[in-house]
Amino acid sequence: MPSPDRTDVGRSIRSRLSDLRTRLVGDTGDDESPVRTDGGATVSRGSAGTGLSDRLRSLRNSRFVGSLPFWLPPFLLMGLFVYGAIGWNFLISLTDMEGFGDPDYSALDFQQYAELFGSEAFINAARNTFVLLVAFTVLCLVLGLVLAILLDRTLRLQNTFRLVYLLPFSLSFVVTAQLWAWMYDIDNGIINSVLSLGGLRPDWIGNPQLVLGAVIFALVWQFSGYAMVVFLAGLQAIPDEHFEAARIDGASTITMYWRVIIPQLRGSVISALVVLMIGALKAFDFLYALFGQYRPAAGADILATLMVREAYSNQHWAYGSAIAIVxxxxxxxxxxxxLYSQYRRGAL
Amino acid sequence: MAELSLDGVTKRFDDGGNDIIAVDEASLEIDDGEFLVLVGPSGCGKSTTLRMIAGLESVSSGTISLDGTVIDDRQPADRDIAMVFQSYALYPHMTVRENMSFGLEESTEMSDDEIRDQVESAAEMMGIEQLLDRTPSELSGGQQQRVALGRAIVRSPAVFLMDEPLSNLDAKLRSQMRTELQRMQEDLGVTTVYVTHDQTEAMTMGDRIAILDDGRLQQVATPLEAYHEPANRFVAGFIGEPSMNFFETTVEDERLVGENFDYPLSEETRADLGDATDVTLGVRPEDIELVDTNEGDGEHDFRTVVDVVEPVGSGNNVYLAFEGDESASELDMDESRTFVATIGGLRRIEAGQPAIARLPEDAIHLFDGETGEALHNRNLDDTETIEPQL
Incomplete structure (x- = not known):
C-alpha cells in the first residue's frame, strides 16, 4: 500500500476526531493540551480566584491526602521504632555513656569508634565475622545448590525429601545450638565417640582453631535446606526443553548445569545470598545458646556477641552502640x- | 546423505503397573532430503516418536537407524540431529550469538573463528544478523522462532526435528513462516521430520505425511493421496477442513440405507464393498453440490434445509439438515445430525432455505463400519469433471 494514502486516511480520521471533540466539549485548544485522567482535572483549572474553599476542596481531592490513612500509620511506626531507634543508637555511640545514668549529649565525638578500631577484640571479632560470613554463605549456597540439583533430577515429584532437608531450618537456633553442643561435647559427644575409635579426641568447642569451623558447620547444616528450597524453586521454573536442548546441543551434564542451568538461577542466588548473609551477621543467638553466656569460646567471638557483651555485661553503652552501628x-x-539490582530490573 | 528409518518402533510407558503404549510398532522410511510431517490429534504419540528419534526418550522396542546405522543407543548429541522446540527453548541468559554458538562449542572441535563465521552465515540466511547481540527476551515471537531455526541450521545436521515450531505464532506470521521454512528446507536439502497437530500445516508443508492416531501409524502418503485416497475413516476425517461428512448406513442389495436417505450404488462400487454390511459413507464438503430445487430429482439428490451458513470469503460452509429430520433443528442437536457443503463465495444462501444436496457417486468414499478401513475411494480418473460446479 502506497504511504500517501495511509497518511491521508490518518489525517482525515484525526480531523474528524478533533471536530467531534470541539462539538462535545467546546475545547478548541491544540492537540497537546494534557489530558488528566486522575480525577483531579476538574479542580483549579481555569478558576481565577482560588479561595479557601477551593483550596480545601483541592486538598480533599488530592491523591496524597486521600492515601494518607493507608501508609501513614505503618510509616510512623516503622519510622519511630526502627529508624528512630537506629538514629538514637547512633547518637548514643557518639557520647561516652557508661554504667548507670543518662547519656551526656553535650559532647559528641567519634571517640568510641576510634577506640573500637584500635581494639584487638574488635579486630578479632570483625575477622571472625568475616570468615563466618563468607564461609557459611558459600558453603550453604554450594551445598544447597547440589542438593537442589540432585532432588530436581531424581525426585522431581517427591516432596518428602525436600522436607527432610528443610526440617533443620524450621527448628529454633536455641534447639539446634543445644543439639550441636551435645554433639560436639568433648567426652560424651557423638562425634568424638566415633572419632575416639581412631584415637582422636578434638576439643571442638574449646580449641580456638576448631571452634569457628564447628560453628560454621552447624550453621550450614541448619541453613543449607533453606538454600536448597530457594534453588529448587528456581530449578523447577526452568522448562524441561532447556535441559533437552542442551543435551541435543551436545553439552555434558556438568557443562549443561554450568553454562545453561545455573546462570538462570541468578535470581535465586541473590535471594538466598541476602538471607544467608544477614543470617550470618546476626548469628548471635546461636552462639549465645551454644556457649550459654555472652562470651563465646576464644576464636568464636563475632561482632554480634561482642556488641551484646560490651553493652549488657560491661555496660559500655556508647561502645556497644558503636559496634551496633558498624x-x-x-x-x-x-x-x-x-535492592539496587532489584530496582534496576524494575522489580521494586 | 541421510535416510532415516524407523522399524517397528514402540514406546511403552509404565503407569503404576499397567503399561501405556504411546507408540505402537511404527515403521517409516524417510528419504534423504524429504520433508515428512507427523500429524495427528494430541496424545497420538507424534511427539513421542520425534523425541525417540532425537534420543530424548528411549525406545522400548524396534530400531531407529540413520543411513543404515542403528542410533538407538546413542546420546542425542551423537545422532547428528538438530531439534526445534515448540517453546523454542532459547537460553534466556545468552545472546542470540551465544545461543547459536553453544551447540557448535559443545559438540565440535571448531575454532572460535570458524564458529563465528558459521553462526554469522546462518544468521544471515535467517535474516537475523542484526539481532545477534540481543537476548531472547528482547525479541518478538517471530524473531525468537527464527533464532530457534538458526540454532538448528548452524549445526548443519543430517536431520532436522521440529516439534510444532509454528504453533506459538499468530496466524499471519505462521503462514508466512510456513512458506519460509519450506523454502529453507528445500535450499538446504536436509531430511526433516516435522510434528504438528494442524492438518493444514501437514498438507501444505509435507512431501509426505504420516498420520498417527492412538499410537498407531494410520497412513503414510503424499498430502494429496491422503486427501483423496485415505486409508481409513480416521485419516479421511482428520485431513481436510471442514472435515469429510460421514453417514452411517447399512447395505441393502444395491443400495446404502441411512437414517434419512437411500443411496443407490452402481455395480462397480457395490463390488468394492464385498460382504460388508455396515458401511460408512463419506463425502467431502466441496464435492456436495447444491442444485436448484426444481431440477434436483436424481437418485443421488436429497432434500435438505439450510441450518447454518458460515461465510469464509472464498466460499461458504453450509450446514444442511435432511428435510423432515425434526431432531436436526433442535437446539441441543449433536453435530452429526447436520452435514456440511462448501459452495462458492459469491452464491447467496440463507439459513432456513430449502436446498437439494447432490452427493455424486464418483466422489464418495466408503469405509467399513466396524474397522474403518477404506473399501472404496473416490474416482480420480476424471478429476476435471468433478470439480465443484457452483
Missing amino acids: LYVLALLVVIPY
Whole structure:
C-alpha cells in the first residue's frame, strides 16, 4: 500500500476526531493540551480566584491526602521504632555513656569508634565475622545448590525429601545450638565417640582453631535446606526443553548445569545470598545458646556477641552502640546492592 | 546423505503397573532430503516418536537407524540431529550469538573463528544478523522462532526435528513462516521430520505425511493421496477442513440405507464393498453440490434445509439438515445430525432455505463400519469433471 494514502486516511480520521471533540466539549485548544485522567482535572483549572474553599476542596481531592490513612500509620511506626531507634543508637555511640545514668549529649565525638578500631577484640571479632560470613554463605549456597540439583533430577515429584532437608531450618537456633553442643561435647559427644575409635579426641568447642569451623558447620547444616528450597524453586521454573536442548546441543551434564542451568538461577542466588548473609551477621543467638553466656569460646567471638557483651555485661553503652552501628553498616552493604539490582530490573 | 528409518518402533510407558503404549510398532522410511510431517490429534504419540528419534526418550522396542546405522543407543548429541522446540527453548541468559554458538562449542572441535563465521552465515540466511547481540527476551515471537531455526541450521545436521515450531505464532506470521521454512528446507536439502497437530500445516508443508492416531501409524502418503485416497475413516476425517461428512448406513442389495436417505450404488462400487454390511459413507464438503430445487430429482439428490451458513470469503460452509429430520433443528442437536457443503463465495444462501444436496457417486468414499478401513475411494480418473460446479 502506497504511504500517501495511509497518511491521508490518518489525517482525515484525526480531523474528524478533533471536530467531534470541539462539538462535545467546546475545547478548541491544540492537540497537546494534557489530558488528566486522575480525577483531579476538574479542580483549579481555569478558576481565577482560588479561595479557601477551593483550596480545601483541592486538598480533599488530592491523591496524597486521600492515601494518607493507608501508609501513614505503618510509616510512623516503622519510622519511630526502627529508624528512630537506629538514629538514637547512633547518637548514643557518639557520647561516652557508661554504667548507670543518662547519656551526656553535650559532647559528641567519634571517640568510641576510634577506640573500637584500635581494639584487638574488635579486630578479632570483625575477622571472625568475616570468615563466618563468607564461609557459611558459600558453603550453604554450594551445598544447597547440589542438593537442589540432585532432588530436581531424581525426585522431581517427591516432596518428602525436600522436607527432610528443610526440617533443620524450621527448628529454633536455641534447639539446634543445644543439639550441636551435645554433639560436639568433648567426652560424651557423638562425634568424638566415633572419632575416639581412631584415637582422636578434638576439643571442638574449646580449641580456638576448631571452634569457628564447628560453628560454621552447624550453621550450614541448619541453613543449607533453606538454600536448597530457594534453588529448587528456581530449578523447577526452568522448562524441561532447556535441559533437552542442551543435551541435543551436545553439552555434558556438568557443562549443561554450568553454562545453561545455573546462570538462570541468578535470581535465586541473590535471594538466598541476602538471607544467608544477614543470617550470618546476626548469628548471635546461636552462639549465645551454644556457649550459654555472652562470651563465646576464644576464636568464636563475632561482632554480634561482642556488641551484646560490651553493652549488657560491661555496660559500655556508647561502645556497644558503636559496634551496633558498624554491624548495621555491614548489613547495609549486603542489602543495598540487592535492592539496587532489584530496582534496576524494575522489580521494586 | 541421510535416510532415516524407523522399524517397528514402540514406546511403552509404565503407569503404576499397567503399561501405556504411546507408540505402537511404527515403521517409516524417510528419504534423504524429504520433508515428512507427523500429524495427528494430541496424545497420538507424534511427539513421542520425534523425541525417540532425537534420543530424548528411549525406545522400548524396534530400531531407529540413520543411513543404515542403528542410533538407538546413542546420546542425542551423537545422532547428528538438530531439534526445534515448540517453546523454542532459547537460553534466556545468552545472546542470540551465544545461543547459536553453544551447540557448535559443545559438540565440535571448531575454532572460535570458524564458529563465528558459521553462526554469522546462518544468521544471515535467517535474516537475523542484526539481532545477534540481543537476548531472547528482547525479541518478538517471530524473531525468537527464527533464532530457534538458526540454532538448528548452524549445526548443519543430517536431520532436522521440529516439534510444532509454528504453533506459538499468530496466524499471519505462521503462514508466512510456513512458506519460509519450506523454502529453507528445500535450499538446504536436509531430511526433516516435522510434528504438528494442524492438518493444514501437514498438507501444505509435507512431501509426505504420516498420520498417527492412538499410537498407531494410520497412513503414510503424499498430502494429496491422503486427501483423496485415505486409508481409513480416521485419516479421511482428520485431513481436510471442514472435515469429510460421514453417514452411517447399512447395505441393502444395491443400495446404502441411512437414517434419512437411500443411496443407490452402481455395480462397480457395490463390488468394492464385498460382504460388508455396515458401511460408512463419506463425502467431502466441496464435492456436495447444491442444485436448484426444481431440477434436483436424481437418485443421488436429497432434500435438505439450510441450518447454518458460515461465510469464509472464498466460499461458504453450509450446514444442511435432511428435510423432515425434526431432531436436526433442535437446539441441543449433536453435530452429526447436520452435514456440511462448501459452495462458492459469491452464491447467496440463507439459513432456513430449502436446498437439494447432490452427493455424486464418483466422489464418495466408503469405509467399513466396524474397522474403518477404506473399501472404496473416490474416482480420480476424471478429476476435471468433478470439480465443484457452483
